[in-house]
Amino acid sequence: MSPLKSTPYWRLSGFYFFYFASLGVLVPYWGLYLQWQGFSAKEIGELIAILLATRIIAPNIWGWIADHHGQRMLIVRLASLIGALSFAAILLNNSYIWIASVMLVFSFFWNASLPQFEATTLQHLGEHHHHYSKIRLWGSIGFIITVATLGWLLEYFNASIVPYAMLISMSAIWLLSLTVPESSSRHLSLTHLPLGTILKRPEVIAFLAVCFLIQLSHGPYYTFYTIYLEHHHYNRSLIGMLWALGVIAEVVIFLFMHHWLPRFGIRNVLLTSLLVSTLRWLIIGFFPESLPLLIVAQLLHAASFGTFHVAAITWVHQNFTGRNQGKGQALYSSIGFGAGGAMGSLMSGYFWLSPGPTVTFSLAAITTTCAFFIALRWLKATPQN
Numbered sequence: 001m002s003p004l005k006s007t008p009y010w011r012l013s014g015f016y017f018f019y020f021a022s023l024g025v026l027v028p029y030w031g032l033y034l035q036w037q038g039f040s041a042k043e044i045g046e047l048i049a050i051l052l053a054t055r056i057i058a059p060n061i062w063g064w065i066a067d068h069h070g071q072r073m074l075i076v077r078l079a080s081l082i083g084a085l086s087f088a089a090i091l092l093n094n095s096y097i098w099i100a101s102v103m104l105v106f107s108f109f110w111n112a113s114l115p116q117f118e119a120t121t122l123q124h125l126g127e128h129h130h131h132y133s134k135i136r137l138w139g140s141i142g143f144i145i146t147v148a149t150l151g152w153l154l155e156y157f158n159a160s161i162v163p164y165a166m167l168i169s170m171s172a173i174w175l176l177s178l179t180v181p182e183s184s185s186r187h188l189s190l191t192h193l194p195l196g197t198i199l200k201r202p203e204v205i206a207f208l209a210v211c212f213l214i215q216l217s218h219g220p221y222y223t224f225y226t227i228y229l230e231h232h233h234y235n236r237s238l239i240g241m242l243w244a245l246g247v248i249a250e251v252v253i254f255l256f257m258h259h260w261l262p263r264f265g266i267r268n269v270l271l272t273s274l275l276v277s278t279l280r281w282l283i284i285g286f287f288p289e290s291l292p293l294l295i296v297a298q299l300l301h302a303a304s305f306g307t308f309h310v311a312a313i314t315w316v317h318q319n320f321t322g323r324n325q326g327k328g329q330a331l332y333s334s335i336g337f338g339a340g341g342a343m344g345s346l347m348s349g350y351f352w353l354s355p356g357p358t359v360t361f362s363l364a365a366i367t368t369t370c371a372f373f374i375a376l377r378w379l380k381a382t383p384q385n
Contacts, residue, residue: 007124008181009135015117015176016139022110022169024146026051028226028243029154029162035227036159037094045349048223050100052345054107055338062112063330068323072116077177083110084170090163110170111338113177115329120180122317122325133310137254140306144244144251151240195324204319206378211312211336212343213371214274217281217364218304219344220357225284228357232288242294246301253306260307261314267379269311274372276303278365285361304368312336 030051034044062079066072086106090099125131150165198204220228229239261269280300287293312332320328344364351360 007135008179011176011179011181012121012124012135013138015173015180016136017142018169018172018176019114019117019142020139021142021146022166022173024143024243025150025162025166025169027222028147028240029150029159029165031223032154032226032230033159033162034099037099039096041224041227041352042349043096045223045345045347045352047096047100047103049342049346049349050103051107052338052341054104055111055341056334057338058108058111059115059330059333059338060327063115063327066116066119071182072120073177073180073182075116076113076120076180077174079109079112080170080174080177083107083113084167084174087163087170088167111333113173115333117177117180118313118329119325120182122313131258132313133254133257136310137251140247140251140254143247147243147247148240151236151238151243154236154240193321193324195320195327198320198324198328202378203380206374207312207315207319208331208335210270210274210371210375210379211332212340213367213374214277214304214308215336215340216344216347217277217367217371219341219346220348220352220360220364221281221284222341223345223348224352224357224360228284228288229294234291242298245295246298246305249299249302250306253302254310257307257310261311266311266315266318267375269307270315270379271372271375273303273308273311274368274375276300277308277368278372280304281361281365281368285358285365288357 031044031048034047039047062075066075083106086102086109089102090106092098121135122132125135146165146169150162153161225243226236226239229242230236234242277300280297280303283293283297283300313329316328316332317325320331347363348360351363
């Protein structure tokens with residue numbers, strides 16, 4: 001019998017579908033919406049940094065609550081509902097202070113849900129956690145459909161439709177969260193090391209540093225890629241298709257990761273992902289006029305995000321055990337997507353106009369190169385990874 005038969009597969013997959021559909025609105029088009037509102041590159045970088053910076057704090061607060069009191073899905077439902085309601089306030093005013101305030105409140109709750117849902121999914125899978133990618137791929141499909149559809153719509157409507165698309169996906173996230181059952185605590189080992197002891201391990205410090213650096217390197221891409229391609233005269237439908245292509249490559253990778261992780265090991269997958277990421281940022285930075293090379297760069301998203309994320313989630317699951325699972329996933333989210341993503345968005349906003357996009361993407365490539373050597377030196381191969 002398939003190991004997925006005993007899990008609420010479609011309910012878990014449905015949540016991922018709509019959660020990453022919301023990312024399909026925010027990541028490619030939120031910067032475009034802010035530009036349409038008249039904000040400068042510096043202000044766009046700051047506003048998107050706020051969106052990401054709450055991941056430094058929020059997942060850890062919610063992770064501590066979940067690990068001590070259980071009921072992860074109750075937290076996910078509450079966070080999804082308050083996130084949707086708070087985001088609706090974006091329609092009331094378009095000043096910098098108002099949008100910054102709404103993003104701060106919204107993202108505090110929105111960023112709370114995914115790490116706890118990741119822990120819930122892995123607990124439902126139990127010993128079959130390497131099949132995680134078969135569920136997570138539906139998130140990528142949601143992203144693809146959203147980014148392609150919204151890119152096409154933006155050929156006919158202005159960027160004012162972006163917040164409404166986000167509200168639709170946020171409402172769906174909350175509705176799907178109501179259908180997902182709590183996972184059984186019997187999957188959790190109650191014997192575990194104190195969190196402080198785990199965090200003192202050199203390999204754990206190195207792993208978290210690598211997560212920080214690779215997400216920092218994505219800052220220019222997530223914040224300015226759409227604006228960058230528009231500047232080079234690509235239309236919005238084509239830009240949407242390029243975004244979608246990157247995530248299609250990610251979906252293909254997810255279909256094979258449950259075979260590749262046991263075969264090649266987590267460490268080797270992470271190292272390869274970092275090298276390919278470096279190549280990707282150099283292509284985007286130096287060859288924006290070449291559509292064939294941009295297509296190649298988007299296919300490399302399979303490594304810069306896809307293989308890296310699945311390997312990292314599995315690494316956390318193996319190294320943060322027992323009641324530390326929620327806190328481990330929260331740390332991965334907060335240090336990587338939170339601190340790294342926020343710093344990357346902020347720095348790309350300051351560097352975008354001067355010294356410019358080519359230098360900004362080159363710095364991203366240097367960042368992933370540094371991450372590669374950290375991983376090579378301190379992430380040791382073990383029987384599990």
